[in-house]
Amino acid sequence: MMVSVRQQWLGVLIFIAVLSVAVNALVLSALINRYFVEYTTKNYEAHVEQITTYSKRILEESNTNRTQMAMDMETHLSDPITSIKLYDAQGGLLIDVARELRLGPDMMREGMMSRMMGSFFEEMDYIEIEDDLGMKIGQLNILRYSSLENSMATRMFRVALFTNSLISIGLVLILSVVIGLIVSKKMSRDLTDTSVLAQKIDIGEDLEIQSSKVMEIRIIQERLEALRSKLKLKQRSRKNLTDALLHQTRTPLTILKSHFEGYEDGLIHFSKDELKTCENQIEDLTAIIENMSGMIDADQDMDKVRVEEFDLHTMLTRIVKGLSVQFERKAIALILNNHRKIKMKTDPYMLSQAIYNILTNAYKYTNAKGQVILDYQEKEESINITIKDDGMGIEKEELSYIFNAYYRGSNAKGTQGEGIGLHVVNENIKGIEGTVAVTSILGEGTEFDIWIPKEI
Numbered sequence: 001m002m003v004s005v006r007q008q009w010l011g012v013l014i015f016i017a018v019l020s021v022a023v024n025a026l027v028l029s030a031l032i033n034r035y036f037v038e039y040t041t042k043n044y045e046a047h048v049e050q051i052t053t054y055s056k057r058i059l060e061e062s063n064t065n066r067t068q069m070a071m072d073m074e075t076h077l078s079d080p081i082t083s084i085k086l087y088d089a090q091g092g093l094l095i096d097v098a099r100e101l102r103l104g105p106d107m108m109r110e111g112m113m114s115r116m117m118g119s120f121f122e123e124m125d126y127i128e129i130e131d132d133l134g135m136k137i138g139q140l141n142i143l144r145y146s147s148l149e150n151s152m153a154t155r156m157f158r159v160a161l162f163t164n165s166l167i168s169i170g171l172v173l174i175l176s177v178v179i180g181l182i183v184s185k186k187m188s189r190d191l192t193d194t195s196v197l198a199q200k201i202d203i204g205e206d207l208e209i210q211s212s213k214v215m216e217i218r219i220i221q222e223r224l225e226a227l228r229s230k231l232k233l234k235q236r237s238r239k240n241l242t243d244a245l246l247h248q249t250r251t252p253l254t255i256l257k258s259h260f261e262g263y264e265d266g267l268i269h270f271s272k273d274e275l276k277t278c279e280n281q282i283e284d285l286t287a288i289i290e291n292m293s294g295m296i297d298a299d300q301d302m303d304k305v306r307v308e309e310f311d312l313h314t315m316l317t318r319i320v321k322g323l324s325v326q327f328e329r330k331a332i333a334l335i336l337n338n339h340r341k342i343k344m345k346t347d348p349y350m351l352s353q354a355i356y357n358i359l360t361n362a363y364k365y366t367n368a369k370g371q372v373i374l375d376y377q378e379k380e381e382s383i384n385i386t387i388k389d390d391g392m393g394i395e396k397e398e399l400s401y402i403f404n405a406y407y408r409g410s411n412a413k414g415t416q417g418e419g420i421g422l423h424v425v426n427e428n429i430k431g432i433e434g435t436v437a438v439t440s441i442l443g444e445g446t447e448f449d450i451w452i453p454k455e456i
Contacts, residue, residue, distance in 0.1 A: 013176050013179070013180040013183075014173060014176050014177065014180065017172045017173065017175075017176040018169055018172065018173065018176075020172075021165065021168050021169045021172050022165075022169070025161070025165035025168070028161070029158075029161050029165075036157055040079070040080065043078070044080060044081070044144070047076045047078060047081060048125070048127070048142060050076065051073070051076050051084060051140060051142065052127055052129065052140060054072060054073075055086050055129055055138060055140050056129050056130075056131075056137070056138075058086075058094075059086075059088065059094075059129060059137045059138045060131065060137065066094065066095065069086075069094070069095050070095050070096075070097050073086070073095050073097045074097045077097060077098070077099050080144045080145040081099075081142055081143070081144050082098060082099050082122060082143045082144060082145070083096070083097065083098035083099065083142075083143040084096075084097050084098075084140070084141070084142055084143075085140070085141040085142075085143075086138060086139075086140055086141075087138055087139045087140075087141070088137070088138050089136055089137050089138055091139075094138070098143075122143055122144065122145055123143075123144060123145070124141055124142070124143050124144075125141070125142045125143075125144060126139065126140075126141055127139070127140040127141075127142065128140075190213075190217045191217060193209040193210070193221075194209070194217060194220055194221055194224065196209070197209055197221065197224050197225075198224055201224060201227060201228045201231065209221065252281035252282070252284045252285040252322075253281075253285065254326065254360075255277070255278075255281045255322040255323060255325075255326065256278055256281050256282070256285075258323075258325040258326040258329065259274065259277070259278055259325055261325075261329075262325040262328075262329070273321065277318065277321045277322050280318055280322065281322055284349075284352075305346075305347045305350065305431055305432060305456070306347050306349065307345055307346060307347060307456060308345070308346075308347070308348050309343060309344070309345045310343075310344065310348050311341050311342065311343055312341075312342045312343075312344055312376060312383065313338070313339060313340060313341045313342065314341075315348060315351070315352055316336055316355070316374060316376065317336060319352060319355055319356060319359070319374075320334055320336045320374065323356075323359055323360075323363070326363065327363060327372070330363065330368055331368040331369050332363060332366050332368065332369075332370050332371065332372060333370070333371035333372070334359070334371075334372050334374070335371060335372070335373045335374065336374050336375075337373050337374060337375040338375050338376050338377070340378075342376070342378050342383065342454075344383060344452075344454045344455065345454070345455040345456065346432045346452060346453070346455070346456050347431070347432050347456075350428040350429075350431050350432055351428070351429075351432060351452065353424065353428055354424070354425040354428040354429055354436070354450070355374075355385070355387070355450075357421040357422065357424055357425045358387045358422075358425055358448050359372065359374070359387060360421060361421055361422065362387060362389040362391060362446070365389070365391040365392050365411065365446070366389045366390065366391035366392075366445075367391065367392070370389065370390050370391060371389070371390060372387065372388070372389045373386075373387070373388045373389075374386075374387050375387075375388075378454070381453060381454050381455070382451055382452065382453055382454060383451070383452050383453075383454055384449070384450070384451055385449075385450040385452070386447060386448065386449055386450070387447070387448045387450075388445065388446070388447040388448075389445050389446055389447075390444065390445040391445055391446060392411050392442070392443060393411075393440045393441050393442040393443050393444055393445055393446055394409055394411065394438070394440040394442065394446055395409065395410060395411070395442055396440075396442070398410065399438060399439075399440060402422050402438065403422050403423055403425070403426040403436075404419075404423060405419070405420060405423040406418060406419045406420065406423075407419045407423075425448075429450060429452065432452055432453075432456055433452070433453055433456050434450060434451055434452030434453065435450075435451050436448060436449070436450050436451075437449045
């Protein structure tokens with residue numbers, strides 16, 4: 001049978017409360033009973049001494065009134081003494097006093113204690129009274145309970161202690177239940193909220209809960225919140241990655257499509273160079289599709305740099321040839337303004353994708369009969385690549401946002417895209433330890449300035 005935390009907490013609290021009261025009652029009972037019996041014993045011995053002294057005095061004085069003697073003796077009928085008898089030297093009874101059992105609460109209490117604590121047993125103490133010369137002048141018979149522990153006062157004390165212990169247990173139980181219900185309700189609510197938070201995280205929904213004041217529960221809540229944040233970041237990262245991969249597939253597909261359309265229109269013929277260009281685009285597309293398999297593992301680094309040695313001019317020439325048909329159809333001149341061969345070691349795929357995306361952007365925002373110039377220079381251990389167009393330009397206030405994922409400027413209306421291309425450019429260039437900057441004048445054109453190490 002499953003038991004809730006609230007039930008467990010309440011049960012433990014009640015058990016501890018009852019156990020504490022019971023142990024406390026037993027300890028106090030043992031200690032108090034010990035001192036109470038000692039007190040009763042000393043009190044009895046003091047009474048016996050006083051009775052003996054008084055009896056000796058009245059036996060030596062023959063003129064003492066018996067009625068007065070009896071009244072004086074009755075003052076000593078204190079628990080555990082039940083009766084006192086005084087005899088003279090010849091055995092004649094001089095005084096006989098005893099406690100009388102009266103009906104009423106005391107009698108009822110004594111009957112209850114007799115049933116609870118056992119029957120009463122009495123013993124007689126015989127005390128011979130002698131004069132100063134050692135001659136026997138009388139005898140004192142004192143009837144008392146057989147054991148001082150069984151005296152009426154001791155029994156009443158035990159019953160009172162037992163009764164009060166039961167009352168204490170009852171009060172503690174009530175208080176424990178009330179306090180336990182209040183505390184357990186609070187804890188149960190916090191745990192329920194935490195459970196609901198975990199369920200919402202599992203199904204991907206947002207939920208705000210009040211932080212628990214219980215340290216352990218708050219730690220669990222904080223860990224769940226951290227897990228939710230991490231899952232959100234992973235989901236966002238996976239979406240960005242998916243969009244980036246989809247965006248990257250468009251470039252080789254667009255190039256292939258433009259070449260086939262150019263062939264159908266009779267603009268191009270599939271020469272050896274054209275076939276090589278299409279083959280390169282198919283290889284790029286294959287690499288992108290292979291990278292998609294890594295999305296199964298959300299923690300896999302999809303931006304891993306793969307360094308190769310290659311010639312920059314050859315790469316840029318291949319890019320220009322791949323996009324030339326598309327640019328020619330819109331009557332935009334795409335010019336590679338340098339033919340110097342430069343060997344470099346970096347990730348050719350990340351660099352080429354960045355350049356493809358910038359050129360594609362330039363194609364979108366450059367009108368017919370415009371031009372896009374691609375240039376590069378070697379400066380010490382760095383390579384500077386510039387891409388300049390005479391298109392519509394970018395608002396000055398928007399320049400700081402264009403590398404953000406899914407951001408589209410005010411001049412992007414009417415053009416296709418999701419605003420992911422320049423974000424990929426920035427991430428790729430950073431991935432190969434480079435930087436990219438942009439300057440633009442609205443209505444005149446835009447220039448991208450890329451700096452990358454010659455070797456990484």
